[in-house]
Amino acid sequence: MRFTTVLLSLAFGSVFAEAENDDDLISFVTLPKVRALKFDITYQDRDAIAPGYWFVAPYGVIDPEVPTQQWKPCQVGPYIYDTDGMLIWAGSCMFDNRNVFDFKAANNIDDQSHLSFILQHAFHDDGSDKGYGYILDQHYDEEYKVPVTNNLGAFNMHEFNVLDGGKTALACLYRSEYTDLSALGRPEDHSWIVSGGLVELDTKTGEVLFEWSSFNNVLVDESVKVSTDSPGSGHPGWDYIHVNSADKNTLGDYLLSARFTGTLYYISKEGEIVWRLGGKYSDFDMDFTFSKQHHARFLESNATHHLISFLNNASDEGGNEENASSALYVQLDTTVSPMTARVVRRINRPDNGLTRLRGNVQALPNGNTFVGWSERGYQSEHAADGKLLMEAKFASTRFSSYRSYKYPFTGRPSSPPDVVSSVYGTSELDMTTIFHVSWNGATDVASWRFYARAFEGGSPVLVGETLKTDFETMYIAEGYMDWVSVEAVDKDGNHLGKSEVHKTMTPGNWQHAGFQTESTPGPDDPAALYLIEEQEDNDDEHDMGDMDMDDTESHLDPEKAAKAVEKAYEMVRGVGGLLIFILLACSLGGLVAGIYYYLRQRRLRAYYEVPSDETERQPLESS
Ligand SMILES: *[C@@H]1O[C@H](CO)[C@@H](O)[C@H](O)[C@H]1NC(C)=O
Numbered sequence: 354m355r356f357t358t359v360l361l362s363l364a365f366g367s368v369f370a371e372a373e374n375d376d377d378l379i380s381f382v383t384l385p386k387v388r389a390l391k392f393d394i395t396y397q398d399r400d401a402i403a404p405g406y407w408f409v410a411p412y413g414v415i416d417p418e419v420p421t422q423q424w425k426p427c428q429v430g431p432y433i434y435d436t437d438g439m440l441i442w443a444g445s446c447m448f449d450n451r452n453v454f455d456f457k458a459a460n461n462i463d464d465q466s467h468l469s470f471i472l473q474h475a476f477h478d479d480g481s482d483k484g485y486g487y488i489l490d491q492h493y494d495e496e497y498k499v500p501v502t503n504n505l506g507a508f509n510m511h512e513f514n515v516l517d518g519g520k521t522a523l524a525c526l527y528r529s530e531y532t533d534l535s536a537l538g539r540p541e542d543h544s545w546i547v548s549g550g551l552v553e554l555d556t557k558t559g560e561v562l563f564e565w566s567s568f569n570n571v572l573v574d575e576s577v578k579v580s581t582d583s584p585g586s587g588h589p590g591w592d593y594i595h596v597n598s599a600d601k602n603t604l605g606d607y608l609l610s611a612r613f614t615g616t617l618y619y620i621s622k623e624g625e626i627v628w629r630l631g632g633k634y635s636d637f638d639m640d641f642t643f644s645k646q647h648h649a650r651f652l653e654s655n656a657t658h659h660l661i662s663f664l665n666n667a668s669d670e671g672g673n674e675e676n677a678s679s680a681l682y683v684q685l686d687t688t689v690s691p692m693t694a695r696v697v698r699r700i701n702r703p704d705n706g707l708t709r710l711r712g713n714v715q716a717l718p719n720g721n722t723f724v725g726w727s728e729r730g731y732q733s734e735h736a737a738d739g740k741l742l743m744e745a746k747f748a749s750t751r752f753s754s755y756r757s758y759k760y761p762f763t764g765r766p767s768s769p770p771d772v773v774s775s776v777y778g779t780s781e782l783d784m785t786t787i788f789h790v791s792w793n794g795a796t797d798v799a800s801w802r803f804y805a806r807a808f809e810g811g812s813p814v815l816v817g818e819t820l821k822t823d824f825e826t827m828y829i830a831e832g833y834m835d836w837v838s839v840e841a842v843d844k845d846g847n848h849l850g851k852s853e854v855h856k857t858m859t860p861g862n863w864q865h866a867g868f869q870t871e872s873t874p875g876p877d878d879p880a881a882l883y884l885i886e887e888q889e890d891n892d893d894e895h896d897m898g899d900m901d902m903d904d905t906e907s908h909l910d911p912e913k914a915a916k917a918v919e920k921a922y923e924m925v926r927g928v929g930g931l932l933i934f935i936l937l938a939c940s941l942g943g944l945v946a947g948i949y950y951y952l953r954q955r956r957l958r959a960y961y962e963v964p965s966d967e968t969e970r971q972p973l974e975s976s
């Protein structure tokens with residue numbers, strides 16, 4: 354596909370000038386601005402993985418940048434892939450290359466699929482765009498755009514945790530405060546510090562319903578970043594606690610992770626720190642150590658016991674306390690004295706590396722664990738016993754994903770499928786129309802049906818059908834099909850959606866593109882080319898009234914249809930690369946006789962192989 358894409362681009366004169374330097378990226382004819390990342394994937398046990406799609410949000414640098422040419426169009430932002438690394442949705446064009454963090458499916462709102470993420474604050478001298486928490490529906494339309502309504506400077510990038518039912522969501526809070534340093538034994542000294550905490554927001558309005566801050570609750574002496582002789586800081590101040598996740602349990606209490614105190618804080622709904630796990634003042638007897646942790650989550654909670662998960666990255670720029678980062682499941686018992694924290698599962702990073710750049714741990718419903726190790730989008734899935742099932746990372750070293758998640762998801766985009774069609778040929782007798790089709794965000798598309806019509810408002814005629822093979826699928830149809838459209842169908846043949854009617858692109862100069870006469874070819878009537886052929890091929894007689902195309906019912910014989918699709922697919926595969934190679938050579942000015950011969954041959958073959966079953970050629974339904 355990539356080969357043909359590049360050749361086509363050359364033939365068209367340049368859609369992607371830089372494609373050859375970007376082997377880590379995927380380009381598409383139908384979404385020319387998108388540059389999606391490729392994944393390198395290794396499966397250790399394919400059968401044991403959980404169902405679902407991957408949710409990642411690649412970024413290059415954390416800080417928003419001055420608008421420049423540095424980013425290619427539609428590069429960074431939210432993406433969905435399937436477990437083969439096939440792109441499902443590129444959301445990068447939606448936000449003009451703004452960084453997006455914590456992108457995931459929010460399947461806990463109702464019985465529909467939703468998406469949530471943080472859109473980072475924009476680069477603006479005036480700071481007017483502080484970023485938002487977003488919730489989209491399964492059509493990729495905005496449901497909630499949660500603004501910063503208090504005096505904070507930005508929507509913090511670490512967490513947008515939509516709580517069950519979707520009425521509220523948690524976010525992290527960072528705020529500069531001025532304080533004396535009595536916690537360091539220097540009551541006369543003062544410093545700016547950046548306090549950390551959490552807010553619970555109304556997703557409709559952004560109103561802050563609950564706020565907890567470390568200011569005056571967690572003093573600077575808890576920090577691993579501050580020592581008793583640290584000189585005071587100017588504004589904004591010491592990042593002494595650095596919160597990076599927030600969760601809430603069914604009791605209504607909160608779990609806050611702070612990287613620079615190496616501590617998880619259990620905060621009651623009244624705002625009291627009930628206990629600390631880890632760090633200088635841990636309240637637990639622990640059979641393990643952790644540090645620089647990320648993404649702490651309640652898995653089960655009652656008044657006395659909690660099962661939590663988090664990523665122990667055990668490392669930062671300044672050094673590492675352990676040899677490898679790990680995903681931890683920890684059982685807490687608060688009924689005993691001292692309270693106990695016991696590791697119930699530890700999953701080491703499969704490559705034994707250290708995650709220095711964020712990350713997350715996701716307990717999947719089937720007992721598997723999905724871990725985002727962050728740098729270069731490295732992610733792995735593990736069985737309940739910790740056994741490695743899959744690892745994947747971006748082919749690119751240029752991008753990371755703050756977190757990576759796996760969720761079941763149903764995407765039904767409100768925008769229609771994208772189609773690009775182009776016509777080629779050396780004479781009126783061997784015209785060929787090439788389709789490229791994709792549907793950004795659509796899950797469950799199994800195959801594509803291709804339609805043509807004689808004029809824009811004409812009746813659609815089915816000219817072919819093929820399996821969806823990748824994010825973008827190519828199909829070659831006989832003849833010069835001037836007005837085209839496509840229909841997406843699922844594996845049971847159900848209609849999922851259809852494109853608008855598009856006009857086929859023609860070579861700018863037919864003769865330079867290899868057309869052998871001085872005239873310019875005119876479009877074929879698809880009904881004449883496809884329906885009359887069929888009429889002749891078929892033994893049973895059909896009334897010509899079939900050509901009226903007002904019959905919108907489609908009754909496919911599944912077996913016949915599958916065979917026909919397979920044949921058509923094989924034909925396309927067989928001739929696609931060679932045909933395009935020849936067309937390219939032709940546009941460069943050679944091989945004319947060979948092409949003519951080849952296309953004549955192909956025409957014969959095509960007529961022989963194109964499925965001739967009447968039911969294959971139903972019109973696109975009109976609703
Ligand atoms: C709380 O959970 C623990 C661990 O699952 C369990 O042993 C205990 O019985 C539970 N307590 C209550 C009151 O349900």
Ligand SMILES: *[C@@H]1O[C@H](CO)[C@@H](O)[C@H](O)[C@H]1NC(C)=O
Pocket residue numbers: 674675676
């Ligand atoms: C780290 O690795 C070294 C050498 O392999 C080993 O001696 C040490 O015990 C390891 N440390 C930890 C915390 O696992």
